[in-house]
Amino acid sequence: MNKTNKITCLFLDIGGVLLSDGWDHNARKRSAVKFNLDVPEMEGRHHLIFETYEEGKVTMDEYLNMVVFYKERSFTKAQFRSFIFAQTEPHPDMIELVTKLKIEYGLKIAVVSNEARELNDFRIRTFKLDDFVDFYISSCFIHLRKPDADIFRMSLEIAHVLPEQVVFIDDQPLFVQIAEGLGIRGIHHTDYKSTLAQLAAFGLQHNERVIT
Template sequence: MEQKITTLFLDIGGVLLTNGWDRNARRRAAADFALDLAELDERHHLTFDTYEEGKLTLDEYLDRTVFYEPRSFSRDDFKHFMYAQTTPYPEMLELVRYLKSTYGLKVAVVNNEGRELNEYRIKTFGLDKFVDFFISSCFVHFRKPDADIFRMALDIALVQPQEVLYVDDRALFVSVAEGLGINGLQHQTYEATRAHLAGLGLK
């Protein structure tokens, strides 16, 4: 007998919204603000995990990656640029809202993101209107691919792994979730994800 899916665990970047501060966004920032991209990327990679785990503020992250020397632009200008990199995937947002209202699903976000970017994206794009739980790395102080973030999500949602479908655009994170018995789906296109959900009875 097929196990009924009662709960969706969702990543944000690459699934509901574009990635917030990825390689492409940093490339655009380097061009717009005349920064050394190689230096920005190196400093980013040495620092960003700590920011995503909620152990640095955005200002502290920027102190280490951009404002370690005088700049011709303001910190606020750079932050506004960072926030402006996010755009929504309207079809995916509408799909999740529809499935939640139609089937009474629990919806949880399980994502890696720093606090200020995370909160901006949640509020600006109304994710808090339909997501029940945010198990974000900045709130729980560990990040994917640490399996504990999925264990915590299961505990908070009070569900068994087999009741959950986890949707992420990164195959590695899907694989980690599947290792705990969670059903996994690597999101690649809206059409493919919608068809997969329909196959699970979520039409």
């Protein structure tokens, strides 16, 4: 691998890679059971507004007013919001791997993620992503969402790297394919071991001895 093609930066999704998905279909189904909500009605409203919500154009309160609190409920918005936040679990093996690779190879780490602002802020703060992430190219900040290829173009400009110097890791194969179309190397993340092997194939061999 020549100097130009050396990997200097990782682009990472949050949900499905570093953490669990924040507010996916399964989480919404759990909320419907807990709060006795009509699933088809909730899902219909969710899909009408969610892209706008993830692009940072409406607040969480506005989203909840449209999807859940459009009529009187027996629970509060604060209770429902707390439930949403509680759905996130870390993927500690991936967090540890990225942290170690950053140190071993001097990598820049950028998050490229579709997330709403309040949930994004909560997840960054709660799981201390600032400890190893250098840039956040989140849909709620830049008002673009994957699969729009412009989110990757903007990420390259912000990180000041060439496409061939980047590996993008995401659990959605379509998003990986779009990034690859711009010359970015891609990994469809399905589990820790396969991602570890694919990173090694790109020259990012993990050295267990570096960090104690």
